[in-house]
Amino acid sequence: MNTLTHFATPQLTLLHRGKVRDSYRVDDATRLIVVSDRLSAFDSVLETAIPHKGAVLNGLANFWFEQTRGIIPNHVVKLVDANATLVKEAQPIKVEMVVRHYLTGSMLRGYQQGQRTFSGVTVPDGLTKHQQFPAPIVTPTTKEESDREITPDNLVSEGWVSRELYDKMAEKSLQLFKLGSDLLREKGIILVDTKYEFYARIVGQPLATADDTGDVTERLTHNLVKAGLLSAS
Template identity: 45%
Template sequence: MEAIRETHFSFPQQVGFYKGKVRDVYAFPDRLAMVATDRISAFDVVLPRPIPYKGQVLNQIAAYFLKATADIVPNWVQAVPDPNVTVGIRCQAFAVEMVIRGYLVGHAWREYNAGKRTLCGVPLPEGLRENDKLPAPIITPTTKAAEGHDQDISKEEILAQGIVSAEDYAVLERYTHALYQRGNEMAAKRGLILADTKYEFGKVDDTIYVIDEIHTPDSSRYFYADSFDERQAKGEAQKQLSKEFVRQWLISNGFQGKDGQVVPTMSDEFVLSVSERYIELYELVTGQAFVKDNENTDILARIEQNILAALA
């Protein structure tokens, strides 16, 4: 199966290019063309093998949720001209990611299990177990690192360091809670729970927009609602749709992104299983059948042509 590792386009009026962990971003004076590649990252490290159809899944899930939340939060999208591409408003991005957690899972659980009872300045009660629902959703921001690991940071530190103004941060908080609530309402209709997720925001003039992806398996964790209570009561691991299974596979093979550790070899079978999990999540969260638009076509030529058409 063909997969998109990277792109190297050159467009008229292009003024910049940025290669993120997953996306290749082409900048124009007032717009961005964001290509969702099939790269996959974990522990802030890009893994050596791309995952077929992953970029299409991410781009189309993000488009689905951005359209469904446009009534409560402005977003950057102007067009989705290709299964792997979104074109939209070029914003000045805030240098923080707004992580919101309704359940004690993933990084939050690992910190809690290590004995910490405060996460990003937010106190956590004693006696919680992995995957327990929190008393109320909490926001645990991280820095937005250009390279290396994002770092946990508190609201107080963000304001004290002037990373975001108090006025803007109040809007980011309000938008984060509104998006998470809508995301959970939509997940519930599909038999899922949106356990945690993260949002990125940018600004043009006086307007704050949500940018990049939302509610995708790269930025979110979903639990299955029908088995959640029973599994918690029995102390069993939750069945979830997210990238967490990739992280757990890496951990079990001795890799957590720490110095000196080597990424384990990803077999064809494992790569295929990851691709299938991403497609499964797309169909579950959207209720729509996934159409593999990458078959029998020159993917890169298709993407380039569709971006050119959108820019014209």
């Protein structure tokens, strides 16, 4: 079965090739994002691609962007192909807003090693694996070559964002998480955690989301690989 692992066109300039998505300049205001069938897990691209994964991921990302327009605008112009979306140019904020509702993943590993404060949020002793928190918590990280946990105060003092902007990002992250949780719960799916990335400017918009809500799909795929339900070889 054919898979889309690489895409090239002489009409457009390649701006960035990521682990899954390729980005091409259309003009000064727009770019084309092509979502491949490459599978990224554990910060690596696995050798075997998954047929139609890119189309599914692109379609689901567009679904979520459409669902969340009532909370915050986004960069999507239109879906131009099953694997490609035309988007507006944007100025990214180099912060990832990780929202967690359960003690699992990297947070669980830190907790088991004695860590109790995560990005400025302190959790109590005595929690168990996969325990649900009373309410979702926001644990931001920097978006660098090697992301690091960071408190909201340090994000402000180090110049990543202003306090006003961080508070707005945290507010929108929790609203997005609630909407995602509610919609997925109707399908029998628990949204354990996810991350949101924001953009400071999209054609004059003061704050918007881009390349975030599709992360739910990526994380579901990662979990299937880790559980052995999808082959990583």
